Amino acid sequence: MNNNKRRSEFMNKITKLGVSALCGSLAAVSTANAGDLSVSGGVDMSWISLPKAETGNPIGIGSNYTLSGSGELDNGWNVALSIAATNRMAYSTTNVTVTVPSLGDLIITQGGTGKGIDRMDDVTPNVWEEAYGVGLTNGVQTVNGSTTGAGIEWTPNMMPDGLTARIFYSPDVTGAPTAEKQGSGSAINSGSSGYDITLVADDSITGMAGLTIGGGYAEFDRTSASGDASDTTVYATYAIGGLTVGYQWSEADLGTTTGAQQYDNDGYGITFAINDDLSIGYNHYESEQTNSTNVTNESTSVQIAYSMGGASVRLASADGENMAYQTGTAYDRDVTTLSVALAF
Numbered sequence: 001m002n003n004n005k006r007r008s009e010f011m012n013k014i015t016k017l018g019v020s021a022l023c024g025s026l027a028a029v030s031t032a033n034a035g036d037l038s039v040s041g042g043v044d045m046s047w048i049s050l051p052k053a054e055t056g057n058p059i060g061i062g063s064n065y066t067l068s069g070s071g072e073l074d075n076g077w078n079v080a081l082s083i084a085a086t087n088r089m090a091y092s093t094t095n096v097t098v099t100v101p102s103l104g105d106l107i108i109t110q111g112g113t114g115k116g117i118d119r120m121d122d123v124t125p126n127v128w129e130e131a132y133g134v135g136l137t138n139g140v141q142t143v144n145g146s147t148t149g150a151g152i153e154w155t156p157n158m159m160p161d162g163l164t165a166r167i168f169y170s171p172d173v174t175g176a177p178t179a180e181k182q183g184s185g186s187a188i189n190s191g192s193s194g195y196d197i198t199l200v201a202d203d204s205i206t207g208m209a210g211l212t213i214g215g216g217y218a219e220f221d222r223t224s225a226s227g228d229a230s231d232t233t234v235y236a237t238y239a240i241g242g243l244t245v246g247y248q249w250s251e252a253d254l255g256t257t258t259g260a261q262q263y264d265n266d267g268y269g270i271t272f273a274i275n276d277d278l279s280i281g282y283n284h285y286e287s288e289q290t291n292s293t294n295v296t297n298e299s300t301s302v303q304i305a306y307s308m309g310g311a312s313v314r315l316a317s318a319d320g321e322n323m324a325y326q327t328g329t330a331y332d333r334d335v336t337t338l339s340v341a342l343a344f
Helices: 003-031 116-120
Strands: 036-049 059-072 078-086 090-100 104-110 151-156 163-170 191-201 211-222 229-240 243-253 262-273 278-290 296-308 311-321 333-343
Touching (some): 116 163, 116 211, 116 229
Antiparallel strands (some): 036 059, 059 078, 078 090, 104 151, 151 163, 163 191, 191 211, 229 243, 296 311, 311 333
């Protein structure tokens, strides 16, 4: 029996035990006090200028809403539900969080964006979005691990104060969905089971006020000849007064045997809070695609953000080179984006 099969069988056993325990406890929900349900959401209205890109409507609007509920079971466990949807009411993510006092948090998620190493795709400081996320749409390859499908994440509570660990596991995600499996059959990542491990240490661990360091590793099997894939990242941020600086390195190995196989990424950011409402920032991100041409995708942005309670006004000027890892003037872009966001 090979190591991958042993690991898969072991993780499946652990998953079944955990789910069985959760199901047994969640059966008590009907006897628990009804939890509160709340709705939050917002809209983001924007204007964008792309002088070197194709023409189109420069006005855009995005929307989102989240349903949140929580309650306490008879056995003292807490259960929280979050259902998030984005533009045009499209389904996005559902999370059920069970807090066990002696164990920590267990999250069962469908569409696990923001879990595992995916929460570290780019954590360099910014006042609005990443350098490549303000209208460049440059297709940069960051780290997202195995969290794009359904899975379970565990945050143990027995770690030292200031140190946060998370372990995410996703079972086989190949094949077509079935009535019994629902979303678990979606062919996310074209692979089978995978796991993510992340660690974050704040200044009570690093011993330097304002210094936070973190890192993560993810590995997910491939069922085709492309081989196993993995993601790795480390980062550090330092805050003093209104100034925050940060640097991150990451590597995304897609495991493919031909074409683009690996992406080496470097990013840094600097932000400064002028006051409680006004902040400015600078971000730079480079992603080198490893193949026969070794193209480096670069993004740089200067951003300013002003908050007015439930409203925010953001302005960004950004430029990118070799968008989508393609060369030529058609893939070099300058963009200015103005956004007004309302939160409810």
